[in-house]
Amino acid sequence: MATAGVEFTAKNPIDRKGIEPTQVKSIKLLTALDNGSKNDGTGKGVQPGMLYGNTYSFKVSAYTNGNPNDLKKIKWKYKYHSLSKDKWIEKTSSKTGDTYSLHLNEKDMCGRTIHVMAYINDFENEGYLKTWFHNRFRWFDRMMFEKELEQRTDNRHPEVINQKGTSLCGMAAIFYLFAKEQPEKYKKFSKDLFRTGEATSNSYTAKPSSDILNKKINTMGFPMNTGNMAIVDFVTLASTRNTKNPKYKGGNEEFNAINWPPFMVELCEKLLGYGSVKSKGVYNPVKPLLTSTSDMKNKIEDINKQFNDGYKLILMIDADLIQDQWDIKALDLHWVNLESVIKWDYVPGVFGSKRDEVMFKVYSWGSNTQYLSKPISWSHFVMNYNGYIKMK
Template identity: 55%
Template sequence: MSRIRIVGGSITKTSKGATTIEVLDGHFISSAAKQNIWDGGEKGNTYHEYKAPEKKEVKEGVKEIERLTPLDFGSTNDKTGGLNNEGMVFGKTYQFRVKSYVKDAPKNKSDIKWLLKYHNLSENKWKEIPLPVKGDNVKITMNNEDLCGRFVNVRAYIKDHETEANLQVWKHNRFRWFDRMVINDEITERVDNFKPWLINQSGTSLCGMACIFYVFAKEQPQAYKKFAKELFRTGVATFNNYTVTPTIDILERQPFLPKKILNEGNFPWHWEWVGGNQIKVNMPLIDYVTMAGTRNTDNKKYKGGEEEFQAINWPPFMTSLSEILLGYKDVSSKGVYNPVKPLVFTTLDVENKINDINKQLSLGYKLILMIDSDLIDDRWDISSMDLHWVVLESPIVWNYIPGFFGAKKDEIDFKVYTWGTDPNGHKRYLKKKITSNHFMANYNGYIKVK
């Protein structure tokens, strides 16, 4: 099907020969706000009943084929939470056979050829894949990622594959239990609605991945959109010099049970306040696809569940992704390897640390900070060390007034992205201004990229 859409402007069609416009099973309407002119030249205009073009009569060949291998379930992709959509699964072998012929069966069954036809999304055109198998009964392994998330036309023919037998079968997205419409909505929110901060690590230790993909979606939104959609559909995505290839542990995760019940024993979730009640909310689907998929690619021991230690994003991996995935040329770190804090420090030490951070921002660097999560929480405990990555989104402001027996005022404030929260919103982190002592005890260092 072809479509011409013009919003504003005009269209001019000039032809030296005959031009035919045919509308099958519909209407052709011509209207204009000022004039609607049909000029037939010397012979004027001719009006007559429309006759559809004659279809080519098929006199021989394969008439019908059937699938012998049962299909597998997956998401219905319609936001209903349905999980009973039947389709083929990547990597699985399916058997097909000829069910009937237009007239007589060929004497030599090897005259029967097979072909797959599908619409290629990235190139926006139909593609055909001739198969090496022949005969009236064949087995086809669905190992082409590009067919995922598409209807596949399985065709058997003797002379003309366009007019002989065709069987259309759905092939699931690689993340077959994830709803495609929900995925698309989440990507739209992050890119088209300019809310990359919605990216949420939920109940995992993927804070580093959250920072990487937040910067990705914010700074290169269209590339992020393409990468995320491709990874969801095919299970493989490449950007710059990094390819994400999650294992079956990630690809086969099932976020929900029937009737949209959260599959909390199998999928990451977190608590949220909704309508005055605290409820369990699943990790956003597209964030799981990108973040868990990327972490699993680097560390196969991380299987997308509650493996807290395996999910941790160590500094070398963070700097590596900043270079080979995000494509930054100037990447370095400072202080992230030394979480042991000095017990005694001066106001000059605080001032030097803050001035160094603010200087990097003024030079155009983007900063990913390694902190103890107590730095941005309401409570500060000194009994544990909860290392956490955040993206700094403002200079650090230190309002300090010294006094004789201590500071008259000691307030530090700044904005960061973390945990799916708008750094500029009213629920932002830092939750409240902190003291210099609080800052020094919980700040480790940074990775800077440009």
């Protein structure tokens, strides 16, 4: 559908003696618009708007005093308010005539209202048309996104970041640290991604494919096939994973969403900007059949030393480590952020142990208070722990 023209209303009337000069009274958009979010906080409303990469044609639809003798006298310009520069950007076209084409390839214009003007001698008061230019994530509600972002930064709840029904636990661990330790950088990165489809932090740039940018929403306004993942989490987590592996399409594809250790290290260095990043034993595809208390002691002492030395630690575990049930058959690799030292209360006995309780806190699955719900045994820990990435 095309947007109706805005008729000219003179603010500063021109001194007209004799025959009144003709002016552009109104213009219209010839190119059909595409729907996207209405950004009204409901997650469901839609509105028409322009899309990045498309070309839109405009035409003069009426004049104030008959058609001009020379159509080349009709000039065109457009303007928008730039969020990145915090000022109005105004550009005049070198093309003249009663038609005009505008190719939208400037990402800074996304998520803004574009003001198009056609005029002969008074651009402020002649033909004028305002049209909405969708955010790159056009189906997601901006008001919902900003509310979620505020909760993670201004309200200081980065632990609500949640990969929901996807295998993006590694991305969740990375962005939990990002939001917790660098909230302003995280906020800018998230906003830039949502609006322009591209964002850079430190030396890493996320630039998701159209599969991510055009993700549709469910009846609740959340990204489809993600288990109602929050919009801001999808925008950041899915975009970053897709940038590295375009085969990940932003849903519940398990294998393509896996966050392998080298990529995790890369993000710690380039996205989060940590100068010292090292990994240790982070991937063990086969669970050990036998282990010992001395092995457990060494692992705990090593982890606690890194934690007490000021390193941020992301652990690779089998998900059984922080769940109530422990199976020895399934391999459910999972990334979590260590939030405390590991306490091991152990008293050996003649037949087994008299006391054996391992307790610690981690961030995982949108919470840093739920895990562990109760102490586990040393064998439960050591047989489901693989290694860590440390950074500072």
